[in-house]
Amino acid sequence: MKKHVLILEAEGGSDKWLDGHRLDTMPIANAIIEKGFEAEVLFFRDEWVDEIFTRALEKSSAVIVRINPGNLVNGEDKLFDMLRRLYDTGILIMTHPDTMINFGAKDALAKLADTDLVTTDTYAYYSHDEFKESFPKSISYGIRVLKQNRGSTGSGIWRVEIADEKVTCKPGDTLPMETKIKCTEAFDNHVEYHTLGEFIEFCKQYTDGENGMLVDMRFMPRITEGELRILMVSDAPIFVVHKKPADEADAFSATIGSGATYTYHKPEDYQNLVESFVEAIPMISEKLGDIKEPPLIWTGDFMLDTDENGKDTYVLGEINCSCVGFFSHLDMGIQDKVADEVIRRITEKHNC
Ligand SMILES: Nc1ncnc2c1ncn2[C@@H]1O[C@H](COP(=O)(O)OP(=O)(O)O)[C@@H](O)[C@H]1O
Ligand SMILES: [Mg+2]
Structure with a gap:
């Protein structure tokens, strides 16, 4: 067993402190070192992929990834590919790209719709046609929240409700495209009024392209x-x-x-x-x-x-x-719990 953990970061981005690292990165590295392992922090760049791969292969039992894919200039493809290849050599990857994606x-949410964690009327659409076909019906059941897959902090997360007083629909009806709807975006709670048809066309951006999808779930008023x-x-x-x-x-x-x-x-x-x-x-x-x-x-x-x-x-x-991240909670010793878990997984894998 190699008592070495490699921690990967991206350069730049708003999650960095004055020393160029995320605020919680060095505390994690130091906690690992205090527990008798080596820890090394490297920055990931596409052009360094071979060197990082070789270094991890030679030295490390585990790689911790502290990279917000949004901070990588060319996206996460090369990083994810490298991590998968390292995993195939027996190195632990925390967190493995497939786990991160899944x-x-x-x-x-839609995959958990048949469990108690989520309401059963939670759906995922992977194409514009699927969305266009299903959403005019799902909104007849009540106020819905649509969620795009990309982005965070509420962008492309829309609460959608019927704003047409003339509309009298029963649950299960398919609403006409001319129906007026009120759409509120979670990013800043701003409100827009559209016809259902206009809004469905606007949402095409969310299902288009790689990993495009829309989740359609019931609005939880509480x-x-x-x-x-x-x-x-x-x-x-x-x-x-x-x-x-x-x-x-x-x-x-x-x-x-x-x-x-x-x-x-x-x-x-x-x-x-x-x-x-x-x-x-x-x-x-x-x-x-x-x-x-x-x-x-x-x-x-x-x-x-x-x-x-x-x-x-x-x-x-x-x-x-x-x-x-847990930037504002370093005093709670979360870094120690992370270090303990990393070392537990390494020792478990090597049966010692
Ligand atoms: N089904 C829902 N009912 C009520 N509010 C919701 C629902 N889904 C999301 N929201 C609100 O929208 C916010 C953003 O949605 P979320 O799914 O967390 O996306 P993001 O990735 O942008 O954080 C949530 O923090 C919550 O306040
Ligand atoms: Mg959220």
Whole structure:
């Protein structure tokens, strides 16, 4: 077993501190070193792919990826290809690109629609035709939220509701393309009015191209009470963030840029939610692609709902695992938990 962990970062981007690293990178490296392993941080560039590959092959038992793919000039293809090749040589990759894609893509929600985590009327569309065919019917059931796969911070996340008072539709009807709709974007809670047909055409950008898709889920009105984000290190819950949308008429977005307020809690403060999420991880991993280990650092976001007995339930809104940070929580020792988990996985793999 090589007692060496390689940590990869991208150069530049708004997630960097004065020394060019993400604020949580060196603390992770130092925590690994304190536990008796070597840790080395390298920057990934497409043109350095062969050198990084060779170095990892010679020295490392594991590679930790701290790269927001948006910070790579030419996208993630070369990085993902290199990581897959390293994995095939027996090096642990945290987090493996396939796990990142399977957990982090918005259609994870549709893949979990037959579980208690998500409502059954959650759909994914992979082409414009599919969306155009299905959405005029799904909106007859009530207010919907459409989610694009790319982007984050609420861009291309639309709450869509019928704004036409003349429209009298029964659930299951197909609405005419002329129907007036009100669309609110989670990015900044701004409102636009369109006809259904116009908006469907506008949404073509979201299903076009690689990894294009739209997820169509029911609007959860209790989002105004806040979204609950569980930050996880592998299968251990670390903290829960309560993200309350701005107190404005149309606000439904829990993103910080839209004016939501964040409060941090211990996992014990949301024991039921956290326990049921942790219990569900093996099932989630299986449904999302028979994944052996959960992502290294990841989050699950939940919204409140009410069951038929008036009891609170939770609905999964999103999983994030592409380079989740814990910048403002270094004093909680999360870096130690990350280091412990990395070393646990390495020693387990080498049976010692
Ligand atoms: N089904 C829903 N019902 C109510 N609000 C939702 C729903 N889905 C998303 N939202 C709101 O929109 C925000 C952004 O959606 P999200 O799926 O988290 O996308 P992003 O990747 O942009 O963060 C959420 O934080 C939440 O406030
Ligand atoms: Mg989100």
